[in-house]
Amino acid sequence: MERKKEQRQAELYRILLNQGKTKVRDLAMQLQVTPETVRSDLSDMVNQRKIIREHGYARPISSVAEVPFRMREMENLQEKRRIGFRALHEVKPNQTVFLDAGSTSVLGLPALARNANITIVTNNIPLAYEAGLLGFQVMVCSGALSNVGLRTYGVISSEILRDLTIDCAILGCDGIDCAKNFTTLAFNEVGIKRVVLSRSKRNIVMMDQTKFESSASFNFASFKEIDCLVTCALRPEQREKLKMIPEIIEV
Known part of the structure; x- marks a missing residue:
């Protein structure tokens, strides 16, 4: 209750x-x-x-x-679990994957094969802890700590990421805008997301149903910069709005 x-x-x-x-x-x-x-x-x-x-x-x-991490963790729990699980299923053996500060990635961790030599890079403190318990090799980006978002951010975090080659980046968002961009509530999260997008070979965004009606203040990626969107079952008008994205996986 x-x-x-x-x-x-x-x-x-x-x-x-x-x-x-x-x-x-x-x-x-x-x-x-x-x-x-x-x-x-x-x-x-x-x-x-x-x-x-x-x-x-x-x-x-x-x-x-910014919505506190523990509150985001409770929102649309079952839908986010399905989306997170399907998105992380895209990660292949021997890959280095970046998982950002969204709560959906944490819910999808069980999708990763534990014996597949996967390295997780993240600025998400709860995710780093959970992934470590599951036995994954985890690299945490150091930097300033957001007590609300339970994540690291800032110049140090971005500089660490600039030196990495990332096979797959899986990012959350807080909404989309009319200019066909993915948006976030946290200005200090934009820098990390932009660096990750430039260093990753494949970029995936996760978005649950509530984000279609939301537009946060800061955009971090246009639709055309994303390789794949993992989301809920879409209505025809929603699918039309997202048609610039090369691949859309509905769960």
């Missing part, structure tokens, strides 16, 4: 980040719960200093804030 509540609050926070100030009754309709349930969740989030409540409304303290 507690896990279900955490997932609902994570989705509620995502809605507020995307929409800004929103009526409580509209939030209840989007989440398909009662207004009383939403008010209870909002009270918890006020105590966590994530949102501000006004009469009949709620809004995030910052509309461009």
